[in-house]
Amino acid sequence: MNSSITDGQAFKAGMRIQWDTAAAGWNAHAADIRAWLRKPTDAMCRMAGVTAGSRVLDVAAGAGDQTLDIAAQVGPQGRVLATDLSPAIVALARDNAVRAGFGHVQTRVADGEDLGVAEASFDAAVCRLGLMFFPDPLRGLREMHRALRPGGGVCTMVFSRPEKNPCLTILMSTALKHAGLPARDPFSPGGLLSLGQPGRIDALFRSAGFQDVATTAVDAVFRLPSVEHYLAFVRSSASPILQILGHLDAASAEAAWSEMRDRLQAFTTQTGWEGPNELLLTAGRRPEAAP
Numbered sequence: 001m002n003s004s005i006t007d008g009q010a011f012k013a014g015m016r017i018q019w020d021t022a023a024a025g026w027n028a029h030a031a032d033i034r035a036w037l038r039k040p041t042d043a044m045c046r047m048a049g050v051t052a053g054s055r056v057l058d059v060a061a062g063a064g065d066q067t068l069d070i071a072a073q074v075g076p077q078g079r080v081l082a083t084d085l086s087p088a089i090v091a092l093a094r095d096n097a098v099r100a101g102f103g104h105v106q107t108r109v110a111d112g113e114d115l116g117v118a119e120a121s122f123d124a125a126v127c128r129l130g131l132m133f134f135p136d137p138l139r140g141l142r143e144m145h146r147a148l149r150p151g152g153g154v155c156t157m158v159f160s161r162p163e164k165n166p167c168l169t170i171l172m173s174t175a176l177k178h179a180g181l182p183a184r185d186p187f188s189p190g191g192l193l194s195l196g197q198p199g200r201i202d203a204l205f206r207s208a209g210f211q212d213v214a215t216t217a218v219d220a221v222f223r224l225p226s227v228e229h230y231l232a233f234v235r236s237s238a239s240p241i242l243q244i245l246g247h248l249d250a251a252s253a254e255a256a257w258s259e260m261r262d263r264l265q266a267f268t269t270q271t272g273w274e275g276p277n278e279l280l281l282t283a284g285r286r287p288e289a290a291p
Contacts, residue, residue, distance in 0.1 A: 025236025060130020210284030
C-alpha cells in the first residue's frame with residue numbers, strides 16, 4: 001500500500017478516537033459555539049446557496065449545530081445529510097436533529113475524503129471547521145465537487161493564518177513545549193491552521209474543479225465570561241490540544257494548562273474574555289454541464 005495512504009489512514013484512525021472522546025464536551029458547549037460562529041455560519045450557508053427546498057451536504061458536521069440551522073432554512077421540502085468521521089459525534093448530531101423535530105435530516109458516519117454518496121445528488125455543500133483536519137483536503141474537495149449537481153455551490157470555513165488566531169497559537173505552542181515536542185509548521189496537513197496560508201485554499205478549490213472561487217476573511221471573536229470558561233471549553237472539546245497533552249502525567253499537564261491560562265489572560269477585557277479569531281470562508285460552484 002502507498003505509504004502516504006497508510007499514513008493518512010493512521011491519522012484518520014487517531015482523529016476518530018480523539019473526536020469520539022471529545023464529542024460530548026463539544027456538544028455540551030453548543031450554545032457557546034453557536035454564539036461564536038453565528039454570523040460566519042449564516043454567511044457560509046448563504047455563500048453555498050442554501051435555500052428553501054435545497055438538498056444540502058454537511059461534511060464534518062460534528063454534533064450538528066449548523067446542521068439544525070441548515071434544516072430550518074431548507075424546510076421540510078429540503079434534505080440535509082450530516083456526515084462525520086466520528087461515530088460518537090454523529091450519534092449526538094442524530095439525537096439533536098430528532099429533538100429539534102427535523103425529520104428531513106439524515107446522519108452518516110463517513111470519511112470526508114470518501115463520502116460514499118451518489119454523484120450530483122446535492123444542491124449545496126458546506127464544511128464548517130473540518131476541512132483543515134483532512135490529511136488530503138484536495139481529495140475532500142473533489143468529493144464535494146462530485147456530490148454536487150452541475151451549478152451547485154459549496155462553502156467551507158477554516159482558520160486563517162497564525163498571527164490572526166493568537167489563542168490557537170498560544171494553546172498549541174504551550175502544549176508542545178510542555179510535551180517536550182518541537183514546534184510544528186502551522187501549515188502542515190491536518191492541523192488547526194493548515195489551510196490558513198494565503199492563497200492555499202483557493203488553489204485547492206480550483207484544482208478540485210470548482211469555478212467562481214472566492215475567499216472572504218471574517219473576524220470571529222470568541223466572547224466568554226472569563227479565560228476559565230475558554231479553558232473549560234478547550235479541556236473538554238479541543239481534540240488536537242488534548243491529544244498533545246494526553247501523554248503527560250497529571251502534574252505536567254496541569255502546568256501546561258496553568259501557563260496557557262496566564263498567557264490567555266491578555267485577552268481579558270472589562271466586560272469578559274474576548275479571544276480573537278479570523279476565519280476564511282471559501283465559496284465555489286461546480287461548473288454547469290456542457291450543453
